[in-house]
Amino acid sequence: MSHHQALEALSSVLGERLTRSKADLEAHARSESHFRAPPPDAVAYPQSTAEVARIMAICAEHRMPVVGWGAGTSLEAHALPLHGGLVVDFTRMNKVLEIRSADMDVTVQPGVTREALNEELRATGLFFPVDPGANASLGGMAMTRASGTTTVRYGSMRDNVLGMEVVLADGRVIRTGSRARKSSAGYDLTALMIGSEGTLGLVTELTLRLHGIPEAVSAGICAFPSMAAAVDAVTETIQMGIPMARIEFVDAATARAFNAYAGVDMDAVPHLLVEFHGSPDSVAQDAERFGEILADHGGGAYRWSTRQEERRALWAMRHNAYYAVLASRPGARGLVTDICVPISRLAQAVEETAGDIAASTIPGPILGHVGDGNFHAILLVDPDRPEDLDEAKRLSHRMAERALRLGGTCTGEHGVGIGKLPYMAAEHGEGWQVMGTLKAALDPLNILNPGKLVPPRG
Amino acid sequence: MSHHQALEALSSVLGERLTRSKADLEAHARSESHFRAPPPDAVAYPQSTAEVARIMAICAEHRMPVVGWGAGTSLEAHALPLHGGLVVDFTRMNKVLEIRSADMDVTVQPGVTREALNEELRATGLFFPVDPGANASLGGMAMTRASGTTTVRYGSMRDNVLGMEVVLADGRVIRTGSRARKSSAGYDLTALMIGSEGTLGLVTELTLRLHGIPEAVSAGICAFPSMAAAVDAVTETIQMGIPMARIEFVDAATARAFNAYAGVDMDAVPHLLVEFHGSPDSVAQDAERFGEILADHGGGAYRWSTRQEERRALWAMRHNAYYAVLASRPGARGLVTDICVPISRLAQAVEETAGDIAASTIPGPILGHVGDGNFHAILLVDPDRPEDLDEAKRLSHRMAERALRLGGTCTGEHGVGIGKLPYMAAEHGEGWQVMGTLKAALDPLNILNPGKLVPPRG
Numbered sequence A, B: 001m002s003h004h005q006a007l008e009a010l011s012s013v014l015g016e017r018l019t020r021s022k023a024d025l026e027a028h029a030r031s032e033s034h035f036r037a038p039p040p041d042a043v044a045y046p047q048s049t050a051e052v053a054r055i056m057a058i059c060a061e062h063r064m065p066v067v068g069w070g071a072g073t074s075l076e077a078h079a080l081p082l083h084g085g086l087v088v089d090f091t092r093m094n095k096v097l098e099i100r101s102a103d104m105d106v107t108v109q110p111g112v113t114r115e116a117l118n119e120e121l122r123a124t125g126l127f128f129p130v131d132p133g134a135n136a137s138l139g140g141m142a143m144t145r146a147s148g149t150t151t152v153r154y155g156s157m158r159d160n161v162l163g164m165e166v167v168l169a170d171g172r173v174i175r176t177g178s179r180a181r182k183s184s185a186g187y188d189l190t191a192l193m194i195g196s197e198g199t200l201g202l203v204t205e206l207t208l209r210l211h212g213i214p215e216a217v218s219a220g221i222c223a224f225p226s227m228a229a230a231v232d233a234v235t236e237t238i239q240m241g242i243p244m245a246r247i248e249f250v251d252a253a254t255a256r257a258f259n260a261y262a263g264v265d266m267d268a269v270p271h272l273l274v275e276f277h278g279s280p281d282s283v284a285q286d287a288e289r290f291g292e293i294l295a296d297h298g299g300g301a302y303r304w305s306t307r308q309e310e311r312r313a314l315w316a317m318r319h320n321a322y323y324a325v326l327a328s329r330p331g332a333r334g335l336v337t338d339i340c341v342p343i344s345r346l347a348q349a350v351e352e353t354a355g356d357i358a359a360s361t362i363p364g365p366i367l368g369h370v371g372d373g374n375f376h377a378i379l380l381v382d383p384d385r386p387e388d389l390d391e392a393k394r395l396s397h398r399m400a401e402r403a404l405r406l407g408g409t410c411t412g413e414h415g416v417g418i419g420k421l422p423y424m425a426a427e428h429g430e431g432w433q434v435m436g437t438l439k440a441a442l443d444p445l446n447i448l449n450p451g452k453l454v455p456p457r458g
Helices: A004-017 A022-027 A049-062 A114-124 A138-143 A189-193 A227-239 A252-262 A280-296 A308-319 A321-327 A343-358 A386-405 A421-428 A430-442 B004-017 B022-027 B049-062 B114-120 B138-143 B189-193 B227-239 B252-262 B280-296 B308-319 B321-327 B343-358 B386-405 B421-428 B430-442
Strands: A042-044 A066-069 A086-089 A096-100 A105-108 A161-167 A173-177 A202-209 A216-223 A244-250 A271-278 A303-305 A333-336 A366-369 A374-381 B042-044 B066-069 B086-089 B096-100 B105-108 B161-167 B173-177 B202-209 B216-223 B244-250 B271-278 B303-305 B333-336 B366-369 B374-381
Touching (some): A066 A138, A138 A202, A252 A308, A321 A333, B004 B042, B066 B138, B066 B202, B161 B189, B244 B252, B244 B308, B252 B321, B321 B333
Parallel strands (some): A042 A086
Antiparallel strands (some): A216 A271, A216 A303, A244 A366, B096 B105, B244 B366
């Protein structure tokens, strides 16, 4: 079926900013992970909300699928156009519209990346804390309900988006939320849109909460004899109420990958990386109390610093973990898992997963945001060995089932996309049907990212 | 129209726990505020989820309206049965089902009140922080997206409900969320239900986040020469990143009411009441830094204490503010307003409101959760003077419009109910129609709390 008429109408609105070049189409059929899709019919680069609304109205009229695209950093291929149609690439809607220091909020277009935003904020003493590692777009981060290393202190996108402007499936434009810090005025449409992966609307503007850059920061690292010991130390730290800003776990294989990739010299054992935010006194106190807990759990020396260059090096190493792990098996691609379980089940979940991987035919270093109960195995797949991908899928499947069995979720922060769709029925039961009902109500023609997130239409 | 058949079927399920006694019907046609409704046809007291599901299925079959009822403490009459039908009173579903200290969460039935929960938690070192003042039921608090004095530190119900069990309009039972601390697995049905005021389903179980009781607490009070000075001091404290656990404002009229009601001796000027949570060192430090900010803004001496009895007395006085203010005009009823604005507009909003009230014919002391930008005027209405209610409504209307003009919301925490329905169109624009679409999708017969929250069906 051709979308010839739709493309002509779109072209008359967008001119050169509607492209059908082979390179552009192929660039929007790829993802960071192993998923691939056939190329879309066209790629649009809108510059305003009015253009996005016009695009949606045209696509609704011609029943052409529409998929939003941010920075392309998704790990579950949310933005791949499974049914062709139009990819709406937001990279040219990348303006920081208004910074309101007194209110500690900011309004941005969806194509602004988190690093670009924090660069713009530098002079204000404020920052946007949600940090998934990749330099994702803020629109994409909202649509996948992203989180990351700082969630244990600052929350996820769910907690840091005050409101949005959204173009609905029929081209109507709504504003969700207000600039008030809280409201009881009706259904929380902001929360409904966050994590909806482009299936309910296209976000064209976001108002985000900002936080004060802490007066002092301390960060450090500690080796552990076992994963269980490290995880138990985290659990106790949480229960003691010591306010961690980041608490990251890496296993022995990841430590080895860091040594090779970042030129550091870590023992090949599990480690915790931690950060505290506060006053000079409080971060020193927190580090001290944390050091005592580590010692009780068999941790090694706790090496910490408040100096910026040392902290930067530590987190740069952590942020490059995905690439460090990929480099540990040259030529490999990663299938990244993302389960999240109640803290009391975390040690069990990590140990069972490690056992599974050890008994498998592929490597899979483990790391994660243990303060939230969220961890990843980066399953390393040789693209020339189809049996590797099968093995990775088998391991990933067992992890998702384990998470559900332990009261958790198949995806803590990466989203559903293509890879986690098979677990939605098991995770949500009848609730998944309710999601389908909501989708059908807001997108009756099923043109917004069709084939994703909700049950197939009957 | 009679619901005779429905009532017979319900009676066969519930026996004596379906009542039509005059006293019971009338008790469920009253609210804390001035709103009244005709009595419902019957009141049901279910004891299990299965019973609630059975009730819903019967009411759906006979198209009988269903309204959930918690503790009856709502200030906007959310639970009044505007179209008659059945009130489902959850007071007999009041069990704390499971406390999981290691995960710092708890599963409760909806009729458990926040005070009863904290009583049960006493031995665990944990507490549930959301505190709207009244001893509301947790189901009701979820359904109105309640918050209160501790929101500035611990968040509102939006932030503290991990998941729910909900009976839908057709009797299906779903579970939203999981026990994981975060998830990206599809639409946030928990957030959609929170604040839905019984229009999308009846909540039959809640899993709540708990927090560690802080090692040390300091609380204090400070007088100010003007409202603006007090509000400016709060704004600066927030921007300095001093982590307040509570920060409450009361005006001169409220201070006078406290003197008469609680036998205290406050100057008849505006005051701030504040609390810090942390370690003994940190709460002392916070109090000291806060004291410096107060002095810069013309505040009087900052009297603070870490002693429990003094802190208890302070917050008991604050929690009884509604009754203290009511007692300041004997025989009066209160019409309580609830606007919330961006912090930068708070001083303006409070001053304009105070000016309005001073120029009016009724008293209206002002107090609020200024750390969130949320404040209330308790407009005092003599029930024998109809012109008082008109005047209160006029003032309330001007406040709601002011909030919207300043980028805020007509209700920060009390909810929409009957009183704020007229502002939904102005606050949400086309978004309000979207709420109606969602409601129609999940409750096509319009039997769940009809007449509330969403636009009237066309």
